[in-house]
Amino acid sequence: MNAVTGKFDDPVTATASSATGPALGEVEFQYLRAFVLEHCGIALGEQKRQLVQGRLLRRLRALGLSNFQGYCELLRRDPHSELGELASAISTNVTSFFREAHHYDLLTDELLPRWLQQKRRDGDRLRIWSAGCSTGEEPYALAMVLAEALERSDGTLDAKILATDLSPQALESARKGVYSLERLAGISAERCQRWMLRGTGEYEGLACVHPRLRELVTIEPLNLLHPWPMSGPFDAIFCRNVVIYFDQPTKQRLFRRYADLLPTGGYLFLGHSESLHGINDQFELIGRTVYRKLGR
Template identity: 80%
Template sequence: MPVVEVAGGPRLGDSEFEFLRKFVYTHCGISLGEHKRQLVQGRLFRRLRALGLQQFSSYCELLQRDPQSELGELASVISTNVTSFFREVHHYDLLVAELLPRWLEDKRRNGERLRIWSAGCSTGEEPYALAMVLAEAIEEHGANGVDAKILATDLSPQALETARRGVYPLDRLGGISDAHRRRWMLRGSGEYEGLASVHPKLRELVTIQPLNLLHEWPMKGPFDAIFCRNVVIYFDQPTKQRLFRRYAELLPAGGYLFLGHSESLHGISEDFELIGRTVYRKRG
């Protein structure tokens, strides 16, 4: 395979690309095939410029010296953080119509916590959409006394920074209904013209933390539901199997796992049963 070049830029040699492939798989669980070589070249070239590095070999040396310092940035570069509010709306329909009312009633009666995990939350649209329907369900069912929280995690520091700000361009709000938009999004003016911020009540429901899904997890659960949508598309089969085994350990019998539209547990995990479109329930 010849070296890939960018006009006026450094060259990504075979040895550097092979190092990056192994590093990314070991630390992120992401498999980079040979067909991703040009994508890696182009995206990492921008990262080199940001760091003031002249060669890809220098970047590889940085990763060798201090893997953790650059891991999140590298993950951001090689993955695509595509998300939106109320993406795959049938998941939210199930929450509103069936799951949240039942959970809130059970938690109120038994004095238990309600916990939802948005794993791979990207820039925050998913957990904030979950917070909208959760806040409204708490109000509708008189469950203000229930300890209800959403954990949102991601590896990318840039994505997490956006999620923590909770400020989005108006053209990113397309998935939000007019009613939800009026209630939960605060439109900016002046220097914030063209932007909208999530309501403070949503921030109270969402805890945003960095997390590498391949590393140790500080939380012990249990979670009532885990959303891991459009995340495992980057993983190979063994990595998926390990990840879903760990998810199962944090879910009680009857707990729910929500996947992305192109993802499936078929041939990967026997811990869950399919009960709807990309909706799985942990077996009892």
């Protein structure tokens, strides 16, 4: 029976279990592989079965399901209700404040001063998109350098950062903006003093982002593979350590869509292990994983 559209009535895969919970059978695994590729753009190799099984067992328990057959049937009935949780479970959200510091140095030393001068002169707005914002460290770090640039420019400007992610848990953390003190390691002491509020009493060991940063950041759910509600343009798009999970055709489509939302000369920032080489020719590499959109 077809692994994607058929019913899951194989008695072996439906009832098999492991020492820690139900086992992920062949039929269910192939269905999940096809589902994740279609809806998330993530290509799961055959060797990922144990990883998928281990990470989804928590979802089975949370949903009160006794086997993966039931989980696959849930996805077939209502694919969108569980999509964020599934994507969050099978991907690894590794992030930190000011990760890949050279990106923020470029913003601080060159891009933001130039943009602010131009936009104040022309009456334009400034927009940055953190695509795949995870638990919020990236957009709040961007907000710190943006807020500091605005202060130095001695004026007001319509400037905002859009932060999006597919994972409901990651978005909840980002909206709270509360982090353990250990997670502030990438922030300088001066910036911690300026932008992070230390908790006391029952909040000892935690810190909250300054309200000014919240003003600059808008956090919304978004599946990068689905239609986007925003029309741009963005001055810069940060999509770091996201496309490492995608197959080649998905990367090509995604970067074309990013190019559509960037003006000529707009910037695209990727993660340290990512590249546009052989994927998209609409950008030129100008620094370490920093690309600028070409004119046509």
